[in-house]
Amino acid sequence: QVQLQESGPGLVKPSETLSLTCAVSGYSITSGYYWDWIRQAPGKGLEWIGSIYHSGIIYYNPSLTSRVTISVDTSKNQFSLKLSSVTAADTAMYYCARHPTSGMSSGSIDSWGQGTLITVSS
Amino acid sequence: EIVLTQSPGTLSLSPGERATLSCRASQTISSSYLTWYQQKPGQSPRLLIYGASTRATSIPDRFSGSGSGTDFTLTISRLEPEDFAVYYCQHYGSSLWTFGQGTRVEIK
Numbered sequence: 001q002v003q004l005q006e007s008g009p010g011l012v013k014p015s016e017t018l019s020l021t022c023a024v025s026g027y028s029i030t031s032g033y034y035w036d037w038i039r040q041a042p043g044k045g046l047e048w049i050g051s052i053y054h055s056g057i058i059y060y061n062p063s064l065t066s067r068v069t070i071s072v073d074t075s076k077n078q079f080s081l082k083l084s085s086v087t088a089a090d091t092a093m094y095y096c097a098r099h100p101t102s103g104m105s106s107g108s109i110d111s112w113g114q115g116t117l118i119t120v121s122s
Numbered sequence: 123e124i125v126l127t128q129s130p131g132t133l134s135l136s137p138g139e140r141a142t143l144s145c146r147a148s149q150t151i152s153s154s155y156l157t158w159y160q161q162k163p164g165q166s167p168r169l170l171i172y173g174a175s176t177r178a179t180s181i182p183d184r185f186s187g188s189g190s191g192t193d194f195t196l197t198i199s200r201l202e203p204e205d206f207a208v209y210y211c212q213h214y215g216s217s218l219w220t221f222g223q224g225t226r227v228e229i230k
Contacts, residue, residue: 036219046159046167046210048219059217062123095166099214105172107155107214112166 002027004096004113011119012090018083018118022096029077030054034099036109037070037081039092047092052079053101086120093117124148126211126222134230141198143225145211150191155214158187158196161224162207170209171196201227 008020022035029035037049050060052070060068069082083090093115100106125148135141145156153174159167169178171187174194184199198205206229211222 038219045223046212046221048221051217051219061218104154104176105169105178108157108169108172108178108212109159109167110169110178112168115166 002098002111004098004111006094006096006113006116008094008116008118010117011121012086013122014087014120015085018081018086018090018120020081020094020096020116020118021078022080022113023076023078024098025077029072029079030074032101034101035072035079036097036099038095038097038109038112039090040095040115041089041092044092049081049083049094051099088120091118091120123218124151124213124215124220126213126220128209128211128222128225130225131223132226132228134228135201136230137201137203139201141196141201141205141227143196143198143209143227145189145194145196145222147192147194147213151213151215153190153194156187156189156194157212157214159210159212160205160207161210167210198227203229 003025005023012018034051036051050070052058067084072079095115096113097109099109127146129144156174158171161167175187186197208224213220
C-alpha cells in the first residue's frame with residue numbers, strides 16, 4: 001500500500017521560495033507512475049501544479065511554469081516542489097499524488113498524500 | 123485549454139435520494155480521460171470513477187458515471203450519509219490536467 005507524505009515549512013514569506021518534499025513509502029518511485037503536485041486554496045477547488053516521471057520527464061501547469069520546479073530523488077524515493085516568488089495567492093493545501101503511466105486509469109490520480117497547508121504571510 | 127464546468131454548484135438532497143451531477147467540457151474530450159473524485163471535509167480527494175464510467179477499487183455500485191463528448195454525469199443512486207461531500211470532475215489531455223470547480227452535495 002503506497003503512502004505519500006508531504007513535508008514543508010508551513011509558513012513562507014511573500015517573494016520567497018516555497019519548498020516541499022513528498023516521501024513515498026510502500027512503492028518504488030521508479031515503477032510505473034508519474035508523481036504529481038496539486039494544490040487547493042482554502043475553500044476552493046483543485047489546481048494541478050505539475051507531474052514528474054523518475055526519468056526526468058516533467059509537465060507543468062502553463063499558468064505556473066515560470067515559477068515551478070519539480071524534481072525527483074530516486075535514492076531517497078521522494079520528489080520535491082519549489083515555487084518561487086510566492087504571494088498570498090499561493091496560500092493553499094499542497095498535495096502530492098501519483099497517476100499511472102499507462103492503462104485505463106492513466107488519466108486519474110489513484111493515491112494522494114494527506115496534504116500540507118502552506119500559508120504565505122509576512 | 124479545456125475548461126470543465128460543473129453544475130449545480132450545490133445539491134441539497136436527503137439520504138436515500140438520487141443525486142445527478144453534471145460536468146461539461148468546453149470542447150469534445152475523450153471519455154477515457156474523464157475522472158470523478160470525492161472529497162470530504164479535511165480529507166484528500168478520493169478516486170471514484172475513471173474513464174468516465176469505470177468505478178475505482180472499493181467504490182460502491184451506487185456510484186455510476188456516464189457521458190461522452192462534452193457532457194458527463196456522475197449519478198449516486200441512493201445517497202448514504204457518508205456520500206455528502208464535494209465532487210470534482212477532472213480531465214487529462216496533452217499532458218495537462220484540468221479540474222472542474224466542484225459540486226457540493228449537502229444534506230437537505
